[in-house]
Amino acid sequence: MPEIVKGHSNVRLERRDFHGSIGETAFWREFKYQRGQEIYGEAEPADCVYEVISGAVRTFVLLRDGRRQIGAFHLPGDIFGIEIDDAHRFTAEAIVNTTVWITRRRSIFSEGMENISSTKDVLKLITRNLHHAESHLMLLGPQTALERVAAFLAEMDERLQSPTVLILPMIRRDIADYLGLTLETVSRTLSDLQRKGMLTLQGGRNHREIVLHSRSKLAQLALLRLTS
Amino acid sequence: MPEIVKGHSNVRLERRDFHGSIGETAFWREFKYQRGQEIYGEAEPADCVYEVISGAVRTFVLLRDGRRQIGAFHLPGDIFGIEIDDAHRFTAEAIVNTTVWITRRRSIFSEGMENISSTKDVLKLITRNLHHAESHLMLLGPQTALERVAAFLAEMDERLQSPTVLILPMIRRDIADYLGLTLETVSRTLSDLQRKGMLTLQGGRNHREIVLHSRSKLAQLALLRLTS
DNA sequence: CGCGGAGTTGATGATCTTCAAACATGGTGG
DNA sequence: CCACCATGTTTGAAGATCATCAACTCCGCG
Numbered sequence: 001m002p003e004i005v006k007g008h009s010n011v012r013l014e015r016r017d018f019h020g021s022i023g024e025t026a027f028w029r030e031f032k033y034q035r036g037q038e039i040y041g042e043a044e045p046a047d048c049v050y051e052v053i054s055g056a057v058r059t060f061v062l063l064r065d066g067r068r069q070i071g072a073f074h075l076p077g078d079i080f081g082i083e084i085d086d087a088h089r090f091t092a093e094a095i096v097n098t099t100v101w102i103t104r105r106r107s108i109f110s111e112g113m114e115n116i117s118s119t120k121d122v123l124k125l126i127t128r129n130l131h132h133a134e135s136h137l138m139l140l141g142p143q144t145a146l147e148r149v150a151a152f153l154a155e156m157d158e159r160l161q162s163p164t165v166l167i168l169p170m171i172r173r174d175i176a177d178y179l180g181l182t183l184e185t186v187s188r189t190l191s192d193l194q195r196k197g198m199l200t201l202q203g204g205r206n207h208r209e210i211v212l213h214s215r216s217k218l219a220q221l222a223l224l225r226l227t228s
Numbered sequence: 229m230p231e232i233v234k235g236h237s238n239v240r241l242e243r244r245d246f247h248g249s250i251g252e253t254a255f256w257r258e259f260k261y262q263r264g265q266e267i268y269g270e271a272e273p274a275d276c277v278y279e280v281i282s283g284a285v286r287t288f289v290l291l292r293d294g295r296r297q298i299g300a301f302h303l304p305g306d307i308f309g310i311e312i313d314d315a316h317r318f319t320a321e322a323i324v325n326t327t328v329w330i331t332r333r334r335s336i337f338s339e340g341m342e343n344i345s346s347t348k349d350v351l352k353l354i355t356r357n358l359h360h361a362e363s364h365l366m367l368l369g370p371q372t373a374l375e376r377v378a379a380f381l382a383e384m385d386e387r388l389q390s391p392t393v394l395i396l397p398m399i400r401r402d403i404a405d406y407l408g409l410t411l412e413t414v415s416r417t418l419s420d421l422q423r424k425g426m427l428t429l430q431g432g433r434n435h436r437e438i439v440l441h442s443r444s445k446l447a448q449l450a451l452l453r454l455t456s
Numbered sequence: 457c458g459c460g461g462a463g464t465t466g467a468t469g470a471t472c473t474t475c476a477a478a479c480a481t482g483g484t485g486g
Numbered sequence: 487c488c489a490c491c492a493t494g495t496t497t498g499a500a501g502a503t504c505a506t507c508a509a510c511t512c513c514g515c516g
Binding site: 184185188204206207 | 504506512
């Protein structure tokens, strides 16, 4: 359970459906985390389940030489932190200032809950995680830097519902650790794509706002699977 | 549903627990597949669930340029083919001559089954898949060829219960497609490890039998996560 | 106004891939 | 029975890609 952090509102939010899919209601509390703040650590007890309300979260593992593999980015509407075992297998950090709603794991996942539809809904959430991990696998396997970056942009574009301007919450380093590349390679690849006219980098200092000019070409670069 | 293949026994196997964990019984049939034979294809209806009895299975996706990413190897005792959606997201093939037991998905996963403990057991199976996918993710991210091959050997060694001689069912190409490397790199890395005295390649033509001489050193090469 | 985090760009080098050839061995057919 | 072949593996040489090291830019902020 996270500690009471400064600025959190700690409101008791009652009778809210779990992500719109679980029939049983659960009690949620709102917490706020600042940019870079840890939400939970690897190997900590997995007592809670989290939903992103605003902001963004990264979940990752650290390797002993300091390298980091980001398993997923969590955006508003996403659930994260669900585990079957008692401990978290990743560390979760707020990428930017982030608001999450937190509920006790047992309130949706308990021994006591004998409601089958709820368990099935948890199943769907876990399955979404599984599908994401599997797609991510495909991405990290045999793909080039260009393909990975294109796939990343396409994924973010889709998850943010193809906005006019794609506003990335994460820095280049995060993208690199998600894609198994270095931040320099990510930067160069983005510059290449801009030179090819496929996107425009903007947004002041950090170039974290991106205008995509050809979603179809981008998808073509990213879409390596056989048309199914 | 697989077609009746030559040599299959098509026996009705009754009242067998689902992998020893699901309380409800299900009817299973035994099927045999020959080396290289497809068990199900990507995007086919996911009507059945499979358990490996003997042999080995690979599940993968094909990319449009012929590259292949193997998502998992399934060994005796493993369940595979469980999907939430109606279609398989991978292709499954027998790596060697393989015996599987097959049951209808709905017999363990149906709308009609209102037994919560069964649903929870399915949850555990899905979660095992999720955990494997996540570990695989960590492997494919920032690791070198040496680390990947070492991790692969350690994984296989553990899953086969650390036998005296590790008998790999798969060819170098399969290993390469699992690790996101080329088969030449896998071969070279294995040779390097042999030169360093960490293992001995044997087993006739294909060198698919491996004697590990230092499991601890191998684990050290593979184990990149911070000690937790 | 200068500091500093984040990003870009360049040069160099290591690692891995690619292309190619040789090798080993189990199976097959004359 | 043995030559031959197919498959899988190993090894070598050359080349491409990406990582590393480094310099420099940009801009927001104290």
